[in-house]
Amino acid sequence: MADKRDYYEVLGVDKSADEATIKKAYRQLAKKYHPDMNPGDKEAEAKFKEVNEAYDVLSDPDKKAKYDQFGHAAFEQGMGGDGGFGFGGFGGFGDFGDLGDIFSSFFGGGSSRKGTRGPVRGDDLLVRTTITFEEAAFGVKKDIAYARVCKCPSCGGTGAAKGTSPETCPGCKGSGQKRVVQRVGGMSFQSTQVCDQCSGRGSIIKTPCPNCRGTGFTRENKKFNVSIPAGINDGERIALRGNGNDGRNGGPAGDLIIAISVRPHAFFERDGYNIYCELPLTVSQAVLGAEIDVPTLEGNIPYTIPAGTQPDARFTLRGKGIPFVNSSRRGDLIFTVHLEIPKNLTEKQKEKMREFAELMGEGTSQKGGFFRRGKK
DSSP, rough: TTOOOHHHHHOOOOOOOHHHEEEEEEEHHHHHHTTTTSOOOOHHHHHHHHHHHHHHHHHHHHHHHHHHHHHGGGGGTTTTOTTSSOOOTOGGGGGGOOGGHHHHHOOOHHHHHOOOOSSSOOOOOOEEEHHHHOHHHHHHEEEEEEEEEEEEEETTTSSOOOTTOOOOOOOTSSSSSOOOEEEEEEEEEEEEOOOTTTTTSSOSSSOOOTTTTTTEEEEEEEEEEEETTTTTTTTTTETTTTSSSOBBTTTTOOEEEEEEEEOSSOOOEETTTEEEEEEEEHHHHHOEEEEEEEEEETTEEEEEETTTTOOOOOOTTTTTTOOOTTTSOOOOOEEEEEEEOSSSSSSHHHHHHHHHHHHHTTSSSSSSSSHHHHHH
């Protein structure tokens, strides 16, 4: 991947840059190279894609950590990367050395749970995915790939080889516990401990399943086409019930949790279901009024700016914001106009401005002018 530029270099930030700095750099570059600002410019289009790719990685803590450690190789297939789907949050599925450790790695492990023979719910799994501002506004279908722990298909989760079955532990008679009597100073004390022969399972596997090595669990890769609803916001999560790790002892499977990251827009800022943007206005447009094109999520629409519009005036387009989740309602688009003061005027233009100032009774000197106007 030698042809790829360093992501920090692409965004023009240091490796120590915080989330706010990375986001600010992305917004500036995204606006600079946005296709709407550079119609037909293939070079700008390539830069825009490069900036988005860099932000997708550096804005995600898991991906950023992988990138800092392995560089672009972190996202190549077979190199512990995500292949474009985001495997972050699984605690290193690619690092299994002995499948015999799956049970303890994904179901808690430790002596405190070895004596549990009742149903145990499987662990939840977390996957992060990044979507665009527009996809968050109007909804999108996304392919989500991940790995989960499931019951071994060869033994059905028993851990015993085909043709065999677990046998009742002779030490605890299937209870998973043993009573232990201790004598202290002539007195007897009775306690219950986890059976050391079966580790509390109540059964012993004499012929382990070769596929799962007797654990009853294996790993599988899955892919879902998930419908992300219109109006979802950055940081929100979607739960797919029963798609996490399988439970044990007949317990239900955990959930698959999809954490949503929304890529910032080059022009719009979101607050709840309203969106905001800033638009430039010339002096003549502000003084005389004008019809301007206002960008919305569905394209530009004409809007009439009234004569005498003041700097930083705000205008509202009802129903042009973000849709409410599972509703036909929508927020508003609110835009602020900023006056653009012309620079490098020609002599003729300056003369006209002086004439205008004289007609307005302003002149070119402000000495005492503010206080005189205040008295009037």
